[in-house]
Amino acid sequence: MADGIEVQRRRALDVSALPNVVFSVRSTTWLGTVGMMFIEGGVFALVVAAYFYLHSRTEHWPPGFLPPDLFWGTINTIIFVLSVIPTEWYRRRAHHGDLAAVRIGLILASLIGLANLVVRYFELRHLNCEWSQSAYGSVVWLLMGLHVTHLLTDWVETLVLTKLFFSPHIEGKRFVDAEENASYWYFVVLTWIPIYLVLYWAPRWLRS
Amino acid sequence: MSEQRAVMRLEPVLPEKEQARAAQLAEVWKEPPGFIGWFKAIHHTTIGKRFILTAFAFFLAAGLLAGAMRLQLAFPESHLMSPDLYNQIFTMHGSTMMFLFAVPMMFEALSVYLVPLMLGTRQIAFPRLNAYSYYLYLFGGLMLFAFFFVNSGPDRGWFAYVPLSGPDYGPGKRADIWAQLITFTEVSALCVAVEVVVTTFKLRAPGMSLNRIPIFVWGQVVTAFMVIFAMPGVVVASTMLLLDRTCGTQFFNPAVGGDVLLFQHLFWWFGHPEVYIIFIPGTVIVSTVLSTFCRRHMFGYLAVILSLIATGFIAFGLWVHHMFATGIPQMSESFFTAASMMIAIPTGTQIFCWIATITTGKVVLKTPMWWVLGFFFVFIIGGMTGIYVASVPVDLQVHDTYFIVAHFHYVLIGGAVFPLFAAFAYWFPKMTGRMMSEKLGLWSFWLFTIGFNVTFFPMHIVGLRGMPRRVYTYPAGAGWTVLNQIESLGYLFLFAGVAMFLVNVWRSLKRGELAGPNPWQAGGLEWAVPSPPPAYNFLNLPTVNGSEPLWDAAPDQPIVTGLKEDVREVLTTRILDAEPEGRDEMPAPSIWPFLAAVATTALFIGSIFRPIAVSIGAIPLGITLIAWFWPTREESERRRKQDIWQTE
Amino acid sequence: MTCLANFAGLFPGRQTPLRPVGPQALHIEHTLVLVFAITTIVYLIVMAVLTVGVVRARTKEPLPVPLTPDPSTERRASWAVGIALGITTLLLFIMLIDSFRTSHQTAVLAAQPAMKINVYGHMWWWEVEYPMDEEPYRMVRTANEIHIPVGAVVDIHGTSRDVIHSFWAPNIHGKKDLLPGYQNDLTLRVDEPGTWRGQCAEFCGLQHAHMAFDIVAQSRKDFDKWYVQQLTASAEPTTSEAAHGREVFLTHTCVMCHTVRGTSANSHVGPDLTHVASRSMIAAGTLKNNRGNLTGWVANAQSIKPGCRMPPNPMPASDLNDLITYLESLK
Numbered sequence A: 001m002a003d004g005i006e007v008q009r010r011r012a013l014d015v016s017a018l019p020n021v022v023f024s025v026r027s028t029t030w031l032g033t034v035g036m037m038f039i040e041g042g043v044f045a046l047v048v049a050a051y052f053y054l055h056s057r058t059e060h061w062p063p064g065f066l067p068p069d070l071f072w073g074t075i076n077t078i079i080f081v082l083s084v085i086p087t088e089w090y091r092r093r094a095h096h097g098d099l100a101a102v103r104i105g106l107i108l109a110s111l112i113g114l115a116n117l118v119v120r121y122f123e124l125r126h127l128n129c130e131w132s133q134s135a136y137g138s139v140v141w142l143l144m145g146l147h148v149t150h151l152l153t154d155w156v157e158t159l160v161l162t163k164l165f166f167s168p169h170i171e172g173k174r175f176v177d178a179e180e181n182a183s184y185w186y187f188v189v190l191t192w193i194p195i196y197l198v199l200y201w202a203p204r205w206l207r208s
Numbered sequence B: 001m002s003e004q005r006a007v008m009r010l011e012p013v014l015p016e017k018e019q020a021r022a023a024q025l026a027e028v029w030k031e032p033p034g035f036i037g038w039f040k041a042i043h044h045t046t047i048g049k050r051f052i053l054t055a056f057a058f059f060l061a062a063g064l065l066a067g068a069m070r071l072q073l074a075f076p077e078s079h080l081m082s083p084d085l086y087n088q089i090f091t092m093h094g095s096t097m098m099f100l101f102a103v104p105m106m107f108e109a110l111s112v113y114l115v116p117l118m119l120g121t122r123q124i125a126f127p128r129l130n131a132y133s134y135y136l137y138l139f140g141g142l143m144l145f146a147f148f149f150v151n152s153g154p155d156r157g158w159f160a161y162v163p164l165s166g167p168d169y170g171p172g173k174r175a176d177i178w179a180q181l182i183t184f185t186e187v188s189a190l191c192v193a194v195e196v197v198v199t200t201f202k203l204r205a206p207g208m209s210l211n212r213i214p215i216f217v218w219g220q221v222v223t224a225f226m227v228i229f230a231m232p233g234v235v236v237a238s239t240m241l242l243l244d245r246t247c248g249t250q251f252f253n254p255a256v257g258g259d260v261l262l263f264q265h266l267f268w269w270f271g272h273p274e275v276y277i278i279f280i281p282g283t284v285i286v287s288t289v290l291s292t293f294c295r296r297h298m299f300g301y302l303a304v305i306l307s308l309i310a311t312g313f314i315a316f317g318l319w320v321h322h323m324f325a326t327g328i329p330q331m332s333e334s335f336f337t338a339a340s341m342m343i344a345i346p347t348g349t350q351i352f353c354w355i356a357t358i359t360t361g362k363v364v365l366k367t368p369m370w371w372v373l374g375f376f377f378v379f380i381i382g383g384m385t386g387i388y389v390a391s392v393p394v395d396l397q398v399h400d401t402y403f404i405v406a407h408f409h410y411v412l413i414g415g416a417v418f419p420l421f422a423a424f425a426y427w428f429p430k431m432t433g434r435m436m437s438e439k440l441g442l443w444s445f446w447l448f449t450i451g452f453n454v455t456f457f458p459m460h461i462v463g464l465r466g467m468p469r470r471v472y473t474y475p476a477g478a479g480w481t482v483l484n485q486i487e488s489l490g491y492l493f494l495f496a497g498v499a500m501f502l503v504n505v506w507r508s509l510k511r512g513e514l515a516g517p518n519p520w521q522a523g524g525l526e527w528a529v530p531s532p533p534p535a536y537n538f539l540n541l542p543t544v545n546g547s548e549p550l551w552d553a554a555p556d557q558p559i560v561t562g563l564k565e566d567v568r569e570v571l572t573t574r575i576l577d578a579e580p581e582g583r584d585e586m587p588a589p590s591i592w593p594f595l596a597a598v599a600t601t602a603l604f605i606g607s608i609f610r611p612i613a614v615s616i617g618a619i620p621l622g623i624t625l626i627a628w629f630w631p632t633r634e635e636s637e638r639r640r641k642q643d644i645w646q647t648e
Numbered sequence C: 001m002t003c004l005a006n007f008a009g010l011f012p013g014r015q016t017p018l019r020p021v022g023p024q025a026l027h028i029e030h031t032l033v034l035v036f037a038i039t040t041i042v043y044l045i046v047m048a049v050l051t052v053g054v055v056r057a058r059t060k061e062p063l064p065v066p067l068t069p070d071p072s073t074e075r076r077a078s079w080a081v082g083i084a085l086g087i088t089t090l091l092l093f094i095m096l097i098d099s100f101r102t103s104h105q106t107a108v109l110a111a112q113p114a115m116k117i118n119v120y121g122h123m124w125w126w127e128v129e130y131p132m133d134e135e136p137y138r139m140v141r142t143a144n145e146i147h148i149p150v151g152a153v154v155d156i157h158g159t160s161r162d163v164i165h166s167f168w169a170p171n172i173h174g175k176k177d178l179l180p181g182y183q184n185d186l187t188l189r190v191d192e193p194g195t196w197r198g199q200c201a202e203f204c205g206l207q208h209a210h211m212a213f214d215i216v217a218q219s220r221k222d223f224d225k226w227y228v229q230q231l232t233a234s235a236e237p238t239t240s241e242a243a244h245g246r247e248v249f250l251t252h253t254c255v256m257c258h259t260v261r262g263t264s265a266n267s268h269v270g271p272d273l274t275h276v277a278s279r280s281m282i283a284a285g286t287l288k289n290n291r292g293n294l295t296g297w298v299a300n301a302q303s304i305k306p307g308c309r310m311p312p313n314p315m316p317a318s319d320l321n322d323l324i325t326y327l328e329s330l331k
C-alpha cells in the first residue's frame, strides 16, 4: 500500500453476478407453491380415502342414488386437459420474459377458468344427491367443494396477475409469478383427473 | 453474456467500512417503529420471539388448569367442580398443551427463531406469511380462551371423538370452537412448515451441503415434512365434523351410511405423527446441547439424521395403535403393534449415540446439560411404557386409564418440556444478550424433576389399579385416593419449579451477566452473530466447512460479499450442495399480513355461527391478500432496472 | 413372577388387570410382566451406563476446547452402539412374539360354544340382555349387573345406543369399545366366583365417571336360580303401601322411561326395573342399593349424578315412601 500500512486481506465469495430472476426449483416462490400443493394434495388424497372407506362400510353404492350425470363432468375434464396447451406455452415464454405472450396466455387462462366455473355450475346441479341425505352425498359434495374452492381461488389469482401484467409493475418477479400461476393450474388440473374418476366412474364401477 | 457464478476474491478488511455497512444494513433491515410498526414487523427473530412468548404463556395457562384438575382429583367424590366444568378443563388443558403450546413451541417458535440463524442467512423464506401465521395462531388461542371464560370451552377431550362431539350429542358451540381452534393452528403450522422447508432448501450458507446441515435444522425439516403430510388428516377430520354440525352433512352418522371410526382414523393419521412433531424437535435440541457440553461433534451424525428420517416415516404407520380397543381386525392390529415397537429402534439409535457422545466427550455440567440428563431419566421411562401399550393385549388393559396419562406425560414432558428448558437455558443468552443464573436454574431443574416424578409416577400404579382417565371424580373405596393425593402434592413442586424458572428469567433479563456472542464456545452459526442478533443477523454472510461451522472453520474461511445492501437481499443456494445460485429480495414490513389474519379470524369464527360467513368473509380476506402481494411502483421500477435473468 | 406384583400388595381389588380371574387376563398379565421385566432391566442398564459415562467424562475445566476424538475410541463406540441396537432389536422381537401369542391365546376362546349376552352402552348405564333363541320374546333384561356361571364361556355382543362407550372388566379381560353402528364381540370366561367390577373406559360425557357395572360370577346352580327368577314377571305387591306405590309408579312419568314386566310400564329409555331390588347397586355402580339411596335417587337423581338422563321427581313424601316400598319389593 502506498502509505505503507499493512492492510489485512480475507477471502471473499463475490455473489454479485448471480441472477435474481430465477425459475422453477431455483425460485423460492415456486418451491413454496409446491409445498402448498403437497398439503392440498394430501387433503384431496385423504378425502378420496374417506370416500372408499365409506364405500367399504355401505352395502349399496351409491346408496339409493343415481351416479352423477356424466355429461357436464366430462365436458369439464376435456376443458381441463386442453387448457394445458396454452398454459404450457405461456409458462415457457415467461422464462424468456416474453411480455406479449404472457399477456395473451393469462387472458386465455382467465377465460378458460371462467369456462370451467360455468360448466362446474352445471356439474353441481347434476350430482344427483344431496349432502344432507347420506354420507355418500356428503363426501361427494366435499370432494367437489374442495375442488371448486381451488378452481375459484386460482381463477381470482389469475385475474389479479393478468391485471398486474397490464400495469406498470412489469419486472422479473412478475414473470416468476406467471410461471408459478401456471404450475398451480397444473395442480388444479392434476387433482381433477382422479376426482373425476372417483366421482363419476367409481360409482358406476362399484355399483351393486 | 457474463457468467452467472460466484467468484472468490481477496478483499481488504477495512474496519471503518464495516461499521458503515453495519449501519446501512441496520437501517435497511430494521423493523418499523411505533405502535403501528409493531403490527408490521416481519423479521424472523421478532416473530420468533413472539411465538416463544405466546406459546409459553399458553403453557402456563394450561399448567394452571392442570392444577385445577389436580385439586379436584385430590379427594374422592369431590364436589368442588361440576362434571361439566371438569370436562372443559381437561379438554382445555389437553388442547392447549398440544395445539397451542407443544407444536407451536417445539416446531414453529424455535425453528422460526433459530433456523435462519443456524443456516447463516438474514431472513426466513416468506416472512410475511410467517407474520400471518403468528397472528392466526395468536387469535386462535385467544378465541379458545375467550369462549372458555364464557363457559363455552370445548368439553369433548383433545381428540373430540364423534358422535360425542357430533350434532346429536354435542350441544351448543363447544365442539365447533374446538374444530375451529384446530383450523387456526393447523393453517399456522402448515405455513411455517413450508417456510422452514424452503428456507432450508434454498437459503443455506454456501458450503452447507446436506451432510453439514446442523442436526437441529435436520430435525426441524423432518418435522416440517411431517406437518405437511400429517396435518391434512386433522384438516379433513375437523372440517367434516364442522360440516356435520353446521351444514347437516352425515359423515359420521351410522344411520345413513356414515361411520364413527372414520373420524378416529383421520384424527390419528395426524395425531400420531403429531407426537413425533413434538418429540423430534426435542431430540434435536438434545443433540445440539449435548455436542456443546460434551465438547465434541455429535457421535454418529449420519446415524442420527437417518433415525430422524426413519422416525418421520414410521410415524405414519402407527396411527391405529390408538384404536386397538375399537375391534379392528387382528391382522391390522399385528401390523400396527410391530410398527409401534419398531419405532424404538431409531429412538434407541439416537439414545445410544447420545450416550456415546457423552462417554467419549468431556462433560461440562451447566444447567442446559442438567435438563438434558433429566430428559434421559424421564423420557426413557415414557418410551418404555410406550412399548407396553404397543402390545395389543397389554394396551387393551391399560388403554384409556391413568397408565396412558402417565405414558404420555413422561414422553411429552420428558421428550419436549425437559429439552425445551434446556433450550431456554442454552439460547437465552443469544436471544437476550444476558446469561441466566446457574443457581436458580439448578433449583428449578431439581424442583421440576422431583415434582414431575411425584406427580406422574403414581399414575402408572393407579392406572394399573383400574382408574380410567377423564373421570371427574372416583369412588372412595377403590384404592386410588392416596395415590391421587400424592400426585396432587407433586403438582406443588412442579409449580414451584416453573415459578422459579420465571423468577430466573425476570432477574436475568435485568441483572444477568452480559453474554457476548458465544458464551458456550459452541459450534453453530447462530453463535457467530452478536447477542441479541441485529436485524440483519450477519454482517458478513458466512461460508461453511463442517457440521459445526465455528469449530470447523478454516483459518481463512471465506465470507460472502456482493449482496445488495440497500435492499433486503439474501443469497440462495442449490438444494443439495449449497452452491450459490441466486439472489432473492425479501419483502418489506407490512401491515397486510396482520389485517389478513384479522379477516381470516373473522371468517373462521363467523362460520361457527353461520356457514354463509365463509362466502361473505372471503371478500375482505381476498382484499387483504391482494393488497399484501401488490407491489409498489417504485419497487417494481427499481427492480426492473437491476434484474439479472437466469441464463440457463 | 406373576405373584411379584401381588405379593407387594400393590394391586388389590376387583378392578385391576393384575389380579386376573380368567384365562385371558392371566395371559395378558404374563405379557405385561415380561415387558415390565425386560424394559426395567434395559432401563436400569441404560441409566447405569449413562451415569458412569457422565461421572467419568465430567470435567471441571470451564469450557475446554472442542475435542477431535481419536479414531480408535470412535470405532469402539460404534461397536458398542451397534451391539446395543442388535440387543434392542432382539428384545423387541421377543416382546412382539409374546404379544402375538397372547393375542392369539385370548382369541381362541371365541371358537368355543358360548352363552350369549347382549350389552348396550347408554349414557351412562349398561343395558344387559340374555337372549333366548327358542323364545325371542321371553328374555332376561337387566342393567349394570351381569351374572355369569363360573367356568362358562360367555360371548358379549356389545354395541351402543348413543355415543362410544368401552366395556372393561380388567380382572377378566381387556376392554372393547361399544360403537354405534358396529357390533363388537368379547368372549370371556371367569374361573373364580366373585363380584368383579368393570367401568366404562371411553370418555362419554358428563357422567363417564359413574358408568360402572358388576360381573357376578357364580356357581352354575346359583346362576340358574338367578336366571329363572329374572325370567319371571315382576312380583305382585303384597302390602297396601306397595300397591299404592305401584299406583304412583304407573301414574307418574316413570312409565315413560322404565319397564316393569307384568305392568303397563314398558319403555326402554332407562333401566328395566322388573327386578331392580335384586341388584346390589343402582345408577351404574354409583350407589349401594338400599332404601335411603333409592329414595334419594328417585327424588332427585340430578343431585347424585348431575347430568344423568333421569329427571328429578318431586312428589309428596308419602307417595315417594310407598313408591320406594314398591321398588324394594321388585326382587
Ligand code: HEA
Pocket: B275, B276, B278, B279, B321, B322, B340, B341, B343, B344, B347, B348, B351, B379, B380, B382, B383, B384, B386, B387, B389, B390, B391, B395, B398, B399, B400, B404, B407, B408, B411, B412, B415, B416, C039, C042, C046, C087, C088, C089, C091, C092
Ligand atoms: C412426545 C410424545 C410421544 C412419544 C415420543 C411417544 C412415543 C411412543 N408412544 Fe406414545 N403417546 C403419546 C405421546 C408420545 N408417545 C400421547 C400424547 C399419547 C396419548 C394420546 C391420548 O390418548 O390422549 C400416546 C399414546 C400411545 C399409545 C396408545 C395408547 C392408548 O391410548 O391405549 C401407544 C400404543 O402403542 C403409544 C406407543 C408409543 C411408542 C411405542 C413410542 C415409542 O416412540 C417410544 C420409543 C422409545 C423408547 C422405547 C425408549 C428409548 C429406547 C431405548 C433405550 C432402546 C432400548 C429399548 C428397548 C429394548 C425396549 N403411545
Ligand code: HEA
Pocket: B059, B060, B062, B063, B064, B066, B067, B069, B070, B090, B091, B093, B094, B095, B097, B098, B101, B102, B156, B157, B158, B159, B405, B409, B412, B413, B416, B417, B455, B469, B470, B471, B472, B491, B494, B495, B496, B498, B499
Ligand atoms: C405437552 C403437553 C402436556 C403437558 C406439558 C402437560 C402438563 C401437565 N399435565 Fe397434562 N395432559 C396433556 C398434555 C400435557 N400435560 C394431554 C394431551 C392430556 C389429555 C387431555 C384429554 O384427555 O383430552 C393431559 C391430561 C392430563 C390429566 C388427565 C386428565 C384426565 O384424564 O381426567 C392430568 C391429571 O392430572 C394432567 C396433569 C398435568 C400436570 C399436573 C401437568 C404439569 O406438568 C403442568 C406444569 C405446569 C405448571 C405447574 C404451570 C405453572 C404455572 C405458573 C408458575 C403460573 C404463573 C402464573 C402467571 C405468570 C400468570 N394432564
Ligand code: CUA
Pocket: C121, C122, C124, C164, C165, C166, C200, C201, C202, C203, C204, C205, C207, C208, C209, C211
Ligand atoms: Cu360410557 Cu364412558
Ligand SMILES: [Cu+2]
Pocket: B271, B272, B275, B318, B319, B321, B322
Ligand atoms: Cu401414537
